[in-house]
Amino acid sequence: MTRRMLTALVALVGLFVALYLALYKAGVIGTLACGTGGCETVQLSRWAMFFGVPVATWGVAYYALVFGLAFAATTERWGSSRGLALALVVLTGWGVIFSAWLTYLELFVIHAVCRFCVASAVIALVLFVLTLLDAKARPKV
């Protein structure tokens, strides 16, 4: 399996983590399987919104985009595209920065840790490493 395929699969996992939190935020899922209360604290804090939209919903859109691009990159048509590889690096790099900011908020501002947010941050980091390795392996034209 190629790095791009792994990227698509990891992004799909991230998509479901974000979707779980987004459904909770939308009131479809009644309680989070968190155990500590930290998830609710984070999700009900004012930091759980970004430009008027729940952060989890941004996460769904982000992971869907990464999945879509990585999936396209596994096809013959886009398989050799270095531009797509770079676009994925930029996108996942932004994801790491955003996740780092959210983790900072959890630890030092909200003082509660949501394990699903931590999972999402780890996934964002893995995606960045995978896309970076993929881009480095592609020769410049």
Add this chain to the structure above:
Amino acid sequence: MVKSAQSGGKRAFYMSVAVLLVGGIGALSYMSTRPTGARIDTTLAPIPNQGHVIGSDSAPVEVVEFGDFECPGCGSFANLTEPDVRARLVFTGLIRFRYMDFPLSGHRNTRAAHLAAWCAGEQGKFWEMHDAIFQNQDRWNGETTRRPEKVLGGLARQVGVGMEQYDACVDSGKYMPQITANAQEGARRGVGGTPTFFFGKRVYPEPISYDGFKAYVDTMIAEARAAKGTKQAK
């Protein structure tokens, strides 16, 4: 040979995507359709006489809340729903309402707030302090300050607590063991987050609307009446 390995890799990839899609959608569907409200545990004994109670001893049923003063969901229940609960259910003699401490470890200032409420309670002002703490949650919570004592002391003064006795009580921390014991009682009952309500043996583990609250109370009262009728018939 290379082509065959490539197509094998692709097949594994598509299979993995399909498995993740089916598994993910299945898991989310289960989460969104499972009952999020009451679950019934008939093995639990009645809640011991701890915490603080508002309402008449002769009320036919008792509702218990395990709450955390710093939890936003508890704050929203206390500020938006509880006034209705008190006016329509507690003060009309339909229910007794008990507040049990369940300070969550992730909330930095919550234990100080619980202690402040108990110390106000020592002078008969628990519920006044309870309301003031929740109404001013944004002034003393862990996001706002590292030293909540001053704001909490101000609230105590505002609700009419004698400050000399209050300060001595807070300094001694004498109610902390009781607060911890109440939290342990909650943990024993499977409380995982706050607020969690016990309507008799029915558990509702999240903030609840007045209508939802009333529906559970109606059920409890009907059950209590039916049980009484059965006893009398015997």
